[in-house]
Amino acid sequence: ARNLANAKAWYDWALSAKAQSHMKEAKSFQLPSNRKAEISEYAPRFENIRLIDYDFKTYGDSAKRKALLGRWDKEIGASAQ
Structure with a gap:
């Protein structure tokens, strides 16, 4: 890739708990993939999903x-x- 180092840096950031915790501020209905991220009150709770x-x-x-x-x-x- 032309910008491999930048792509890896973005990927690392996007998967971080800090970045994914911003979904809470955006009132997102998505569950973050990082377990340490804060979850929006609008997102379903994984433990309640059947x-x-x-x-x-x-x-x-x-x-x-x-x-x-x-x-x-x-x-x-x-x-x-």
Whole structure:
């Protein structure tokens, strides 16, 4: 890259807790990726987010994915047009 040192410096800054804590002042709805950053009162609390138990081994298989996407297109996608 032409400005590799500057790119690395920006990257380090953008991932810092100090930089990501500015999202709090901006009333952001995003969760910062840095655990030490302050969180906006508008952002969801990670501990309150319910996630699905996704089976990556089964549904990450390319053949299974292709079959599911084909079924989606046939059953759902067709009626959305």
